[in-house]
Amino acid sequence: MWELYAMWAWLLAYLTAALGDGGTGMSHEASLLTFIAVASGVAGCFAGGVLSDRFGRTATTAGMMIVSGICALLIGFVFDGPFWLLALVVIVWGISIIGDSAQFSAAVTELADRNYIGTALSLQMGMGFALTIFMIWLMPHIAALLGGWRWTFVLLAVGPAFGAASMLILRRRPEAARLAGGRR
Numbered sequence: 001m002w003e004l005y006a007m008w009a010w011l012l013a014y015l016t017a018a019l020g021d022g023g024t025g026m027s028h029e030a031s032l033l034t035f036i037a038v039a040s041g042v043a044g045c046f047a048g049g050v051l052s053d054r055f056g057r058t059a060t061t062a063g064m065m066i067v068s069g070i071c072a073l074l075i076g077f078v079f080d081g082p083f084w085l086l087a088l089v090v091i092v093w094g095i096s097i098i099g100d101s102a103q104f105s106a107a108v109t110e111l112a113d114r115n116y117i118g119t120a121l122s123l124q125m126g127m128g129f130a131l132t133i134f135m136i137w138l139m140p141h142i143a144a145l146l147g148g149w150r151w152t153f154v155l156l157a158v159g160p161a162f163g164a165a166s167m168l169i170l171r172r173r174p175e176a177a178r179l180a181g182g183r184r
Contacts, residue, residue: 001101037091058176060099104124108121
C-alpha cells in the first residue's frame, strides 16, 4: 500500500503539472488519464488472480511489484512527453500497482494460523493503511522540496522494491508451498 493510494491520490496533480508544463497543451486530458489509470486496475486485479493461479502467488506478486516500481522510476523521465509514452507508463502503472493487492490477502489466509486469520488480515490492512496515510501526506511535501512533481513518484519505488524482495525470499521458504495450491 506504500505506493498505491499515494499514486491514486496525487496522479492528477502530477499529470496536470506534466501536461501543463510539458508544452503539449493537453492539461485538460489529465483528469481522463487519471481515471483511465485507476480504472485499468480492474485488469490488474484480474491478471493478478489469473497469473497467481498459473505461476504462483509469490512470483506474480513480485512481478507486479517490479513492474510497478519500474513505472514509478520511469514516470519522471516521460514527464514532458511525448504524450503517448506518458500515457503508456501511467496505464501500465495503473494495471500493475494493484495487481498484487489481492495476492497479499490471499497469502495471509494461506499462511496464517487458522485461529488468527481474521486478526492477521486486520493487522495487515491496518498497518498498510497507516503507512499509506503517511505517504499521501508526504508526497506534496516531497514535490515542494524537489521544486515540482516530476521526480516525486520515484520515492514510491521503495515500497515495491522491498515488497518484491520479500516475496522472493518467501518463495524460497518451505511455508510457500502452502500458497496458491502449491504454486509458490
